[in-house]
Amino acid sequence: MTTQPPLLEVENLDITYRTDTNDIRAVTDASFSIDAGEYYGLVGESGSGKSTIAKALVGGLDENAEIVSGTIRFQGQEIDDFSEAEFNEHVRWNEISFIPQASMDSLDPIMRITDQALELAGTHTDWDDETTLDRLRELFNVVGLPESRIHDYPHEFSGGMEQRALIALALLLDPSLIVADEPTTALDVIMQDQILQYLEEIKAEQDLSMLLITHDISVVFETCDSLSILHGGQVAESGSATALFDRPNHPYTHLLQQAFPDIRSPDRELQTIGGEPPQLKEDVDHCTFADRCPWSQPECRAESPPLELVDGTTDHHSSCIRRQELDELGEGATEEASNPARTPLAGGQSNE
Numbered sequence: 001m002t003t004q005p006p007l008l009e010v011e012n013l014d015i016t017y018r019t020d021t022n023d024i025r026a027v028t029d030a031s032f033s034i035d036a037g038e039y040y041g042l043v044g045e046s047g048s049g050k051s052t053i054a055k056a057l058v059g060g061l062d063e064n065a066e067i068v069s070g071t072i073r074f075q076g077q078e079i080d081d082f083s084e085a086e087f088n089e090h091v092r093w094n095e096i097s098f099i100p101q102a103s104m105d106s107l108d109p110i111m112r113i114t115d116q117a118l119e120l121a122g123t124h125t126d127w128d129d130e131t132t133l134d135r136l137r138e139l140f141n142v143v144g145l146p147e148s149r150i151h152d153y154p155h156e157f158s159g160g161m162e163q164r165a166l167i168a169l170a171l172l173l174d175p176s177l178i179v180a181d182e183p184t185t186a187l188d189v190i191m192q193d194q195i196l197q198y199l200e201e202i203k204a205e206q207d208l209s210m211l212l213i214t215h216d217i218s219v220v221f222e223t224c225d226s227l228s229i230l231h232g233g234q235v236a237e238s239g240s241a242t243a244l245f246d247r248p249n250h251p252y253t254h255l256l257q258q259a260f261p262d263i264r265s266p267d268r269e270l271q272t273i274g275g276e277p278p279q280l281k282e283d284v285d286h287c288t289f290a291d292r293c294p295w296s297q298p299e300c301r302a303e304s305p306p307l308e309l310v311d312g313t314t315d316h317h318s319s320c321i322r323r324q325e326l327d328e329l330g331e332g333a334t335e336e337a338s339n340p341a342r343t344p345l346a347g348g349q350s351n352e
Contacts, residue, residue, distance in 0.1 A: 041220030041227035232288025
C-alpha cells in the first residue's frame, strides 16, 4: 500500500525582509503540509508571517524579501527558487491560484471581467475564447453571481460581488490549490457567511485544496480540515481542526480560542491577548510568545522550542515546552494573559 505524498510541503522555511536599517525575520523554521483535497488554515495576528508565506507560495514576495533557507515543494517539485518565468509557466493560476484580501485593489478597474479571464487563459493555456467564457459563466453560477454579469466592469459590482468574481477567476483554470489570503476580511458579517458557504460548496463540488489564511480562528474551525497557528513567524501549533479545538496545546492557541465567541457559552466574557506581536531583528533563538505568555519560564527564552508531537497523538504538534501542563495551567489564567504588565514571570518578578 502506497501513501500519496502531500500536494504542498513547506519545510523549515525562513524568510527575511532586508531594510536599510535592520533585517526583519518574518518567518522562522516554518513547516506544514497540505494533502490533495484538503482545506488547510494558517492562523495568526497581523505580523505573524501568514501573508509572507502566501506570497512565497506563488512567487510574489516583495523585492526586499528573501527565502533564506528551507524548501517549498509542490507536487514533489521544489519551487522556492523558481524564476518569474518558471512560476508563470508551471505554477501560477493553472496549479496554484491566489485570492487576495483587497478585492477592490485586485481587479483591473478598466477591464471587464471577461477580458481579465481571457487574459489569464491566454497567458497560461491554449483555450479558445469560447471555452474560457463558458468556464467563466459556469463559475459565476458556482459563486452565486448571474452569468449575465460576466461582461461587467468591477466598479459595477458591490464589494461582496467583487470578492465572488475574484473567487471565480481563481477557479478559472482548474488549479490544484487555492491560496486565499483573508478572503472575507473587508466584508460585512452577512457577506462573510455567504462567502464561506460558497467555499464550502466549492470544496464539495471541485477537486481542489485550499490554504485559508486568516486571523479568525473560528472561521478555520468551521471551514478547514487542519491548521497551523503562527506567532512571530513561528509555527506554534498544528494539527487537525478537531484536535486544536478540543485540546489546544499551546498558550497562544488557547488564548486565541478564548478571544472568539462560542455558541455553547454565549455569556462567556471574551479575552484579549496583551502586548503586540514581536518585530524580530535578530536570529530567533527563543519562543516568540514568551513575553506575552502568562505561563512563560526562563527556559522559554533560552532556545527556540521545537515543534513536537503532543503525547497520545499522531498528527498534533506543539512548540511549547509546557504543552503537557496546559490543561491545568489554563484554568483561570486568561485574565492574567489580557494584561502582560501583571503577568507573573519566573522568579516571582513581573515585566512591568
